[in-house]
Amino acid sequence: MRVLGIETSCDETGVAIYDTERGLLADALYSQVAMHAEYGGVVPELASRDHTRRLLPLIQQVLDDAGMSRHELDAIAYTAGPGLVGALMVGASTAHGMARALDLPVLGVHHMEGHLMAPMLEDSAPDFPFVALLVSGGHTQLVEVQGLGRYRLLGESVDDAAGEAFDKAAKMLGLAYPGGPQVAALAETGDPTRFRFPRPMTDRPGLDFSFSGLKTHTLTTLRQLEQANQLDEQARADVARAFEEAVVDTLVIKCRRALDDTGLKRLVMAGGVSANARLRERLALEAEKRGARVFYPRGRFCTDNGAMIALAGALRLLAGERDEVGLMKAVPRWPMERLEAPASP
Incomplete structure (x- = not known):
């Protein structure tokens, strides 16, 4: 299963493609740090607007890097929360729009579960x-x-x-x-x-x-x-x-x-x-x-990134989880303890 992962929870636009058989195929990240540094912290409205500008070009970049077309994707995962609601909506709307257009399953992923799974991107992964x-x-x-x-x-x-x-x-x-x-x-x-x-x-x-x-x-x-x-x-x-x-x-x-x-x-x-x-x-x-x-995880996967979302999404998609296409999720506050194990392993 080849999963496109989209991360837009705060001030980094991350996109990646994870293959459940071959591992990480491609990833790209755009950081907004330079833009927000002028203000001494993240400005939510500016973050949302920048995600809108960067996301589609980054998706095309990882597809090109992986040598794939969008029609070869099997599913899409995106960060549904927690995070800045406007920023989350950019990723959610893009993911659901692509899922509708390509007739693919889509799944909203918990941002911190993505971080939890990030070390599993490495060759020496924890059990x-x-x-x-x-x-x-x-x-x-x-x-x-x-x-x-x-x-x-x-x-x-x-x-x-x-x-x-x-x-x-x-x-x-x-x-x-x-x-x-x-x-x-x-x-x-x-x-x-x-x-x-x-x-x-x-x-x-x-x-x-x-x-x-x-x-x-x-x-x-x-x-x-x-x-x-x-x-x-x-x-x-x-x-x-x-x-x-x-x-x-x-x-x-x-x-x-x-x-x-x-x-x-x-x-x-x-x-x-x-x-x-x-x-x-x-x-x-x-x-x-x-x-x-x-x-x-390696340094570039410590911060927010699309690879961890693609991986976490792939694990749940393999277990049969799906969201209804068009029913977007953007949850600014989402305690991780509310998450449940997949119905099937």
Whole structure:
């Protein structure tokens, strides 16, 4: 089955073709980062308009790259949520329009389920069951995954997601959007011993996260340095390092607890923040201590992309799931625990 995957949930237009026998045939991604950087964050109306401009040319590009015509497709999958409703509607309307024109089955896919399945695009893919850390600009969750659609939420952020906290810290430090890569780059020259920031909610049981207090601590530290006339480039790097270390430590501590609580030996990490090199290094060390293993997708599949949607859609389409053509889904808020396993394996 050759599935066209469409991702338009936020600020990246992703398209891919996944073949259930041959694997990923082609993928293309257009990032809107440069456009939104001027505003310091995503502007929903601009995002929707740009998806409209980019989507059809990207679909043609992946068809050409795969050496296929649209008539050789077997199904279409698209991100139905969560995300920005206007952006979601661009992908949904395109998918349903193509499905109607080509007489193909179509399926709306949960964005975070796509991230969950992204490591399975790699040659060394994890088997079920596993613990998943979903960590991005909009979500920070720990999930026990027994199979496709069989998810148990272990913990989540009660306020800011980790990626959102990185973006806000970057803004405080005068760095460009998106914040994660910028903070990580600045932190490379920071002194890890100068500041120690709090590790939120690690001094109590449980697997929930909170990054709002860490954000406030960062702002307070920067203001104190500024008032003391000590906020030079090295101080900014030291603050960035302390912030990154605190976020990474918090995520690692919670992942360690999740592995211990579930007794599982596989940890999947996905979402934009999973590209952070320090986080990958620390989680690999923790997993090794427990005889466990960490899986994550290659860098370009950590952020939003069409390949993960094509794969997640293909798995459910193979199990017989279909949406009614013309009945578009665009669900801005869609808790993943509401998903169900396919009726047939």
